[in-house]
Amino acid sequence: MRFIVLLLCLFSVSTVNFTFACECGREGSAGRIFRGKKVDAHKYPWLAHIRSFKNRLFGSFAQCGGSLIDEYHVVTAAHCVTDETGSPTPAANIDVYLGRDKAYSDKTKNNRVSQVIIDSYYKRNNLANDFAILRLSAPVKFTQTVAPICLPNSENGLSKLKVAGWGVVGPSAQSSDDLLEVEVDYYTRSECNDVKANYYLKMNGIPKIMKMYYRIPEVASTHLCAINKKTKGDACSGDSGGPLMHQGSDGRYYLMGVVSGSWAECGQDEDTVGLYTRTLVYKDSIEKIAPNSCWQNLN
Structure with missing residues (x-):
């Protein structure tokens, strides 16, 4: 098991009685997003707004997203809950909000x-x-506005994906109070490594024809890449930790990845992609930590 476990330290609506033993990924009642659109009310009932405080007395906090995977657990990005040295934020300094449309x-x-x-x-x-x-x-009660997302048993057949969050809406912009979403295109690992190589060459003023003479580190194996190829819509600051989602033919949503970062801030350079931590890498660990999470085959 690859985790270090650190032992640190409701919103009330009518409960929905689900009829399936493993119900997840259904839209509710009808971290950064660049060139996205506003989301219908409670469309993604698993989406969490996370606030991490350095010191609660000062009131300021870092904002991230997250995804509810069972009644006790929320998945997010490590950089959302660690400091500059990599040390974890104390659990007492983290608040998780569920069932929100507005941040x-x-x-x-x-x-x-x-x-x-x-x-x-x-x-x-x-x-x-x-x-x-x-x-x-404490466990949360599942309702039409608070419910878990499905987890995937594979990464097969990915093409169109979605990202949602309350992050900034562009370079030097403010965070959005409204929940926004954007559709992004999946990149294969080879495509992603090629984009990274070209970006690094450009940033260093090196012609692409010289690519073969430079060894550029590949994208981490724990990452997958995506961006909207037409609009360059992407996640932005504040969307970190939020979900990269695939919607199956039956309408269910699957947590394919977690917003991690990019080589450039959203909208500042169109020759880049967004980086997302792959959920499937952590299947064994998640099953041990959150045994009530729901793993499903993609459809």
Whole structure:
């Protein structure tokens, strides 16, 4: 098991009685997103708004997204809950909000965190293994506005994916109060490595014809890449930790990845892609930590 486990330290609506033993990924009642659109109310009931405080007395916090995977656990990015040295944020300094459409003007009650679980191989310099799980202090009740997302048994057949979050809406912009989403295109590993190589060559003023003479580190194996090829829509600052989603033919949503980062801030350079930590890499660990999470075959 590749995690270091750190032992640190509701919003009330009518409960829905699900008829399936493993119900997940259904739209509810009808971290950064660049060139996205506003989301219908409670479309993604698993989406979490996460606030990490350095010191609660000062009131300022870092914003991230996350995804509810069962009644106790929220998946997010490791860099959302660690400091500049890689040390974890104390669980007492993290609040998780569920059932929200608006990041700030909605008034749902915060869920406290009892445990922060971070991949022990997380590397801040290149965001490899950028994955964390938060254990909530108390279980949440599943409703039409709070429900878990499905987890995938494979990464087969990916093409169109979706990202959602409350991050900034462009370079030097403010975070969005409204939940936004954008459709992004999946890149194969070879395509992603090619984009990375071309970006690094461009940033260093090196012609592409010289590519064969330079050894550029490949994208971390824990990452997959995506961006909207037409609009260059992407995740932005504040969307980190949020979900990269695939919608199956039956309407269910699957958590394919977690917003991790990019080589350039959203909208600042069109010759780049977004990096997402692959959920499937962590299947064994998630099953041990969150045994009630729901793994499904893609359709």
